[in-house]
Amino acid sequence: MLFSRLILDEVENIVSVRNISKTSQAYQDATELNPVSYLFASYQRLAAEKPTSPPQLLPTLHKCHQLIVRTLVTSILTPEIFEESNIVECLKDVVFQLKSEGTDIQRLFDPMFRKIVRLITQEEVSEIPLLCVKYLLIKTIALCFIHNLTLQVYLQLILFCVYAPYNRSLASIYMVQGRNKLPKSGRSLLYIYLRKSSLVTDPNKPTHPFFNEISTLQQSGVEREEERLQMCMDKFHSHLHVLFRNILRHPSCRTKLLSWINDLMTQHAFCAKLWTHERADPSKSMFTTDGIFINLSSVLVRLSLPFCADSSENAKSSNKFLKIDPTYCAATGCEDRVERDVHLGGLHKETCFLSLPEVDPPTLQLSGTYNFISECFFAAHRSFCLGLHGLLVKLYKLNQMLSKMREVYLDSLASGIEGESEVKQVFEKALANLLSTKATIYNPTFVNNCTRFFATTAQFLTQVALTEDRTKLCEFKLPLSETPPTPLYYIPEFLVQNLIDFLIYLNRENPEQMEDSQKFIPTFISLIAVYMGNKSRMQNPHLRATFSQALEGLLPLETEQSTATVERRKQSFSEFEHSKYLTTCVIHLFIDVEFTDDRDRFEEKFNNRRPLYPILRFLWNDERGEGKEAIRELAIEAVSNIESAKPPLLLTFVNLFLNDSIYFMDEAMNYMGKIKIEEQERDEGEWEQLPPEEKKEKGKILEQYVATARFYNVMSAETIEALSYLSKMEEVQELLCHSLLVDRIANMLNHILLHLVGSRQNMLKVKDFSHCAFKPALLVEGVCRIYSQLQHGDTFCIAVAQDGRSYQPDLFPRAFRVLRKINSLELSLKIHNLSLRIAELGNKEQTEEELFQDAPDEFFDPIMGTLMRDPVILPSSKKTVDRSTIARHLLSDPTDPYNRSPLTMEQLEPDLQLKQKIEDWEKNK
Template sequence: MASFEDYLIFFTAVNKQIILDEDNGELQIKTIYKPILQKVYDNILKATIIFLPHCEIAILQVFSAEPLLAKMLINDCYVPPTSSGFNYTNTVLGAIFAISGLPKIPGGIFEYFQKPMEELSGQLESNIWNGMENLHVQLHKIFLHLLKAGPEVKHKTLSWLGSCLEKNAGRCKLWNNEMSMLGFISDGFAINLSAVLLRLCQPFISNTDNPKLLKIDPTYCAVQIHNDEDSRERGVHLLKLNDSTMLLPVDDDSRENNKSLDKRPVAKGQFNFITECFYMTQKSLEIGFAQVQEKMTSINQELAIMQQTFVEAQQSGSATSEVMKHINDRMEGEMTKYLSMKAALLEPSTLYLLSQFQKATCVWLTQVVLDVNKDFQSSDLQSYCPNKFNVIEFPLPNIVPLTLKCIPEFILENIWRYLTLVRRFHSRSLEEPGFTLVSELLNTVLIFMTSNSRVRNPHLRARLAECLDCLLPHTDEDSSVTNSIGSYYREMLFLKHPHRKQIVYALLDVFVGIEMTGQSVEFEQKFNYRRPMYVVMDYLWKLEEHREVFKSLAKDAENNMEAASPPLFLRFINLLMNDAVFLLDEALTNMARLRQMQTAHESGQWANLSQRERAQNMSHLQNIGMTARFDNILGKETINTFKYLTSEIKSIFCHPTMVDRVAAMLNYFLCHLVGPKKKNFKVKDMKEYKFEPAEIVLNICMIYVHLGESENGEAFCLAVSKDGRSYNPQLFKQAEDVLARIGGASLIVGITNLSQKVSKLAIQQSNDEELLLTEAPENYLDPIMSTLMTDPVILPSSKINVDRSTIARHLLSDQTDPFNRSHLTMDMVITNTELKNQIDEWIRIKKCQK
């Protein structure tokens, strides 16, 4: 049988002879070979991922390798600029890309995994993977031949790839759905396109020290291309990337006001193929992998709801067989989609290349950040590629390269999506490459998390914090035992990585940054961002070296309580307290509402309602239950964080700025959970709602003991006694009774001792308050808290006197004067020594009179 080379030699010779013999040789070649291409296209349309069109692909490989036929092939695939993205599927190359285990058109039929509840999916998945790998290898050969077929064919091939990506960028829009996706290529096409581009990247992503990586120019996406000739001369075939959201915004809104005023650096020279291939691959991942991954997540959530509905319908016994069959059919349909998408995303050879690509991306991003010695204001630089591999050192350079204004956010988002994908479905792909991959990932996460000077978007920085959670040692999802090698690499990441001591600071900075951006971050979204951060903090606290960083930050905060900018750890615990109060309060409110609705349902009150009203009530009950579950999970996490922090960090929680709030929070929740109101939160299936009051009580009592037994314990006990809202003499006795029932006997002695201290101080405090507050002159009272000031300060703008601890607490969340909203920081307040002396003398006289 003739080889590929034999066919190539034969067709090359034939075409040369046609050119020699005919006046219009190229037209004759087109006339001869056009029917062949049409037949190839028709046959490809009938192919499947299991039964690939091997003969047709072989013909296209010959076409792509012979210069005249390659030109004809790429010309035949031309798609007019006014066409939709889907029209790329109607070309012979596009038709091959569309071969997949997923539907060829949005909303089409999923051909595989039709009986997901009955058949074993492993063998089918393996067959699909074999087909995908074979297809990708053959497509890669075709495009490699086209790119080597001469300058004109290379230009047209890159234009085809770039235009396909640009015309299908709408797949990334938030509004996409099955109907709106009809104008774009299919999910399978997009994933196959990524796989081929990843293979084209292989020469420069194989090693982290590959000098070819430094040939990627960071200013590619800032270029504005006006026509085809411009595209050819500049080496830019992926258009409109200059409109992307960049890591750092363009100065003075110039992009919106006047594009000619765009102050971003742009290389003057021609961009190389490595740069183009890199950015095309990044864009393909955004329109392909990212969208399918998002759909999978959505389907997974829908399946969980359907499963719950199915179980509830079974248990109630009221659902008809038709209803049960309908639910089951829907579950099967969604599971078919889920398994098909999972197979498409996790093809092993592509996943391996994706790991290599993301590792290379991390190395390149790091070098761009460290490349600070260029003249970024120059308009004559031929290239902005990093000159050499620089060593990472923290703190990072104060200079932030302006090239970050040219790099789209989706490049970092692709790293985040990759980590969330492999963590959930294929953790081995993160571990098998060895320590280098996870090490480079951590470098990049730390560099861009540590400050908003390199990434302005708080949502993106929060996603980088989620990347830390993905890098924690986890049990291998594919077995019941821990993957020892993978766990070893992940553990070493937090024990031996050269920049591991930056992790705690970076994590807390992002935690605070979500709240302090001045941008709108929805409550639920904010807590979703913080949820993985609690997991990472919990892990870090158990490692002595990282625990010492927490303690060092706390000590620094205590030493700088009145700094112009509140210290990081102080802002962190202030927000942690805000979260705890909000979440636990919401959780208890919703648990009480659940109890009321369950009681009404069980007592027969719903029986008198119409079917529509009963359905509405049931839907309302489910929504409240979901909200309560969410609040319970995160509320428990915040209290748990307080528990372990206060085990070794105590004095800052007892500082005058914080202690009253800490005491009031603990009293409020303990009162609700051990007092007479505790029965209001008892519902059916408490585990379903993740409501674990016993654990919360244990943790709260531990916090009481931690702070009550500290060096500053008296200040804490005094604050507990002063809380008139929730504290009463029976509170700790009620807590002791509950502790005895829930396995907290070891805490009873500590709580008893605390109770005695608090009772003694409460009596003393009551006498003092009665004496002082009833007779205190109004100008001695804090205008915000209505308490006697002990350390009055003057606010420079409004000239009003307030207690130092009161204004310090206010400025943690809002750096303005509360009386006129002018800017205010702690270093601006003026100590009112004269008023303090007057108050102290007045107190002394009153106590003597008593």
């Protein structure tokens, strides 16, 4: 009878009307011609009657329920029965209409959907009706924006999405490729889903669902838009997660889905190339692939959460990550990887933590099969590599572009030239792009999930660096053994790159969310301590250098953090028990970024070292004293082994540190002089005589000079401060005043002080010191404090006086006057006394040198021109030089200065005969 009702053409002529209007909902339901709408309305009425029906009617209602479900299944599987109706189209329309009316469809129709799918599962289903559903969804969803109600309805409610695990055919249609006549030929339904994004990915679309008319939005409006975007993305990612999870529940569908993910990543492998993003124009749009892989990353991270550490747990004792197999990536290159349940391919070709040695490479024992946990973990990281990494590159670039666009817009307003509205439109579109991207990336749910995921990554990588045992947690002991575990030769670097990208961005843009997971901070610091300064665990010095930026955001540095943040992070850092080792890692990294054999990255090494200064200062001041103890031990070792073939760690650090200090100061003074010249020309009216474009260019050049001078002034201040507190320690003083270093230290201090208080200081007097971050009084105070801390031995004072380049008799009196002006009275008195002492020792040394002026030429060092005290013979060139001279040279260049042959201190041959002749000659004088 029900079937007969559904195929009737003229229902109105048959329906009997009693006491109701033809405009009522009951009449509309009774005369409905759409079979799907009629069945859904009948089901709704049935559900409404059931709670109030007497028990004797319940069996009848149950039969009616079964009849409705069976009829709906029949209409889906054999749509040709209803020639006048497109059943799939009707199903979509009904669900959407009910949702738009506010009906809680998932609660009301959940039992119905489940029974429909079970019945379909029992039939020998042809794929034709299923593919019809798929093609309909593709056509419609391809036109939906992420915020559209239609899209949310499809993802949440269409039975083929929600209950796919009950049927392989239903699940597999998501990975089936489309036909040529479909939009985006060759793409599957999953691909269409993943393309939906809150990012601006199409520059040709006139509008974007979020942050439209940005110029009219106040801050509160921007925040509301951000919240709306994040709410849409939360729902969308939640639905995608359910869809993926349900497909994965069926073994055969799991294989298809994981293989599909591998194909997707392989086809878009170019997204991992940095140049792909550096040459893009993010002011117009981001890449479609950015949205795809952000969505996929979110889904894969959600699937990973069951084996991720929870912030409520003690991260140190969490062992869920032990099921991640570190040999997985190596297995992706095996011919039998499918038999091993490995569906991703090509990860073995990625750059790994360590390069395999050509001779006797370590052998890795692969597993027979690999679990889903390992596959999900590495797939998520690969997805981050293809999505988040490039998106952040473009986001940082867009920030810079917006700053320039703003200047162009203000210039156009000031000059009144045509095109001002066009400039404004371009700026607003770029700003909407920026805000959409930021809101997408630091969605609170996404960030919290990623924090747990990357904390688990840190635990995993720390364990792998310590041991090859995966059965239990390894005790965290430092320092590490010399021999690295074999899996490190096969784990891709992008795992660390992803983690660092996340930590740096979070600290830079949204540090408050990091505070919510502060229990993970010791976990992240432990990872950094293991890899940052250890070449035996990670070879790439550039990648290790980025750890310093991440560490800077984790430590309680008081420069730009709130008091509450500092206190919380102090508490977190107190749980880290290896700050002494971490201090040594900082010194190691400072050195390693110097020797990269990449001359094109000369400037980059300074950016890599910049975070190390505040980190070292924090470790030095740590109340536990482990940082100071580490420096003390390194200083003692350096003095004891100062002439060893391999220069001691702290000696190499000090040498490079001095090089940087001189370079920073020289560059800062150079740019300060350029700024002064440009400002004088501007103030004297010379710019007014220039054409508008040239005048504008002059302004940009001046701004560039100011920015560059600011960087070098900040770095100069950092180096002076570091040397100031390090030189307080007696062991460090002994090293700095050693004959190998004392001349360099004295020359550097004299050079800097002459710049600050000498005759050249007038070239530094720009209009506004603060714009250039130039603090001359504090620099003078810092330099003078170093002088006062190193003056206790005659060696240093004599070296200061013998500096023929920068030392002048009035150098310290000038510094004395500056210290008086800033009320540094105690230090000024020390400098006054030091000045007298240096003058006295200098005169005495000068008198002695005059006595030796007629010494034989062979007694003088051929490089420095000074009388040799400890002559040595260079083994390859057979030249004789003073030991201190060649020792200073070897710190920076381990070769013979005469023929470039390799040379170490241990290869030097003492010229005892010449030394005796010099001593005898001195006695006879």
